[in-house]
Amino acid sequence: MKNNSKIPKVTLVGAGPGDEELITIKGLKAIKNANVLFYDALVNENLLKKAKVSTLKIYVGKRFNKHAYSQDTINKMLVEYASKYGKVTRLKGGDSFVFGRGSEEVNYIESCGIETEVIPGISSALAVPSNQGIPLTKRSINESFWVITGTTSSGKISKDLVFGAQSSATLIILMGLRNLSLIMEEVLPYRPEKTPFAIIQNGTLPNETIIIDTIDNYKNVIEKIDYKAPGIIVIGDVVAEHPSFLEEEIQRVLERKF
Ligand SMILES: C[S@@+](CC[C@H](N)C(=O)[O-])C[C@H]1O[C@@H](n2cnc3c(N)ncnc32)[C@H](O)[C@@H]1O
Incomplete structure (x- = not known):
């Protein structure tokens, strides 16, 4: 041969x-x-x-x-x-x-x-949330998901973010950790302030981490991000499906009250 x-x-x-x-x-x-x-x-x-x-x-x-x-x-x-x-x-x-x-x-x-x-390969955009038990779509919660860059070739955030924020879509943002504040300020006018979001870093690896909060609280997570590790941001009600969401939400309410 x-x-x-x-x-x-x-x-x-x-x-x-x-x-x-x-x-x-x-x-x-x-x-x-x-x-x-x-x-x-x-x-x-x-x-x-x-x-x-x-x-x-x-x-x-x-x-x-x-x-x-x-x-x-x-x-x-x-x-x-x-x-x-x-x-x-x-x-x-x-x-x-x-x-x-x-x-x-x-x-x-x-x-x-x-x-x-x-x-073809399995994109982190799909696999990283999925590996954490966060569905990208859920019947009667959302009708689509958008995968958006958080840093365009000119270093800015994508204009598509504002359009995605106005839909029911789960927003999956790659390369966006360093622009987290800009991203959240774009999204906040269009989504309820208690919309959950997750930041997943080193997804599918042994050193994987996840931070979950609501978008009105985004400033509290900035310090917790490891800017050297790859990470994605997931914004949308589907994040509430993550097992720790309810627990953390209860904890936050308790901290506010007492
Ligand atoms: C240049 S893009 C390449 C994306 C890649 N082609 C894909 O389909 O996953 C690199 C970005 O993907 C995301 N990313 C890739 N691997 C990741 C992982 N294991 N955990 C979290 N985010 C990841 C991060 O947002 C990172 O900055």
């Missing part, structure tokens, strides 16, 4: 939200077959151990504006390594096409005449 591992090809794999077991079987196969692995900051590094010993493993992560390489350089490296080594697997956190710049990479690589494949 012909060995096609030297034929240039880049496979984008969504590595899932954090827990190494939350990758697809197809994604895992692409890791095992790779001659070169490029991986991002939020990829669980245990997944690298699934690759062949001979596989080149190259870190190209970006966190808090500290970039190992610019996006342009990453695009060029993917093409260069695929041309030289054949099968390249590009591992990205969550799903490559959810705030992951996956389509930019695909477009560039294909414009250079190299084949690509995209293997």
Whole structure:
């Protein structure tokens, strides 16, 4: 049988939200077959151990504006390594096409005449609340959920937030922790002040944390956030489904009264 591992090809794999077991079987196969692995900051590094010993493993992560390489350089490296080594697997956190710049990479690589494949991943936007027992939709509570960036490419918060706030949607905000005050001030005029919200950090990992409060109290949680860890903000009545919500609400009422 012909060995096609030297034929240039880049496979984008969504590595899932954090827990190494939350990758697809197809994604895992692409890791095992790779001659070169490029991986991002939020990829669980245990997944690298699934690759062949001979596989080149190259870190190209970006966190808090500290970039190992610019996006342009990453695009060029993917093409260069695929041309030289054949099968390249590009591992990205969550799903490559959810705030992951996956389509930019695909477009560039294909414009250079190299084949690509995209293997979907479980996005943190869905998995992190779900892992905490927070449903994104619940009959008679909400009719949709919106996944919004909390920091646009110009560093501002998205205009979509205000539109989402005016709907019944659960708002799931990625990359928004540093803009928490701005986000809450945008949402507060449109939602009841006792609307619950959650901040989940390091979701699906052993060091996962969750903070739950109501949006009128957001200033009380600012100090509790670990700004070095990835986190998502979930705003909406579905957060009240979290087992600790009622307990914390009772505690807050008691503290107010006595
Ligand atoms: C550049 S975006 C990439 C999203 C990714 N493509 C996905 O589908 O999950 C990175 C943001 O995703 C969120 N995120 C990713 N992994 C997370 C985790 N394990 N726990 C909490 N938030 C996470 C954070 O908001 C983080 O700043």
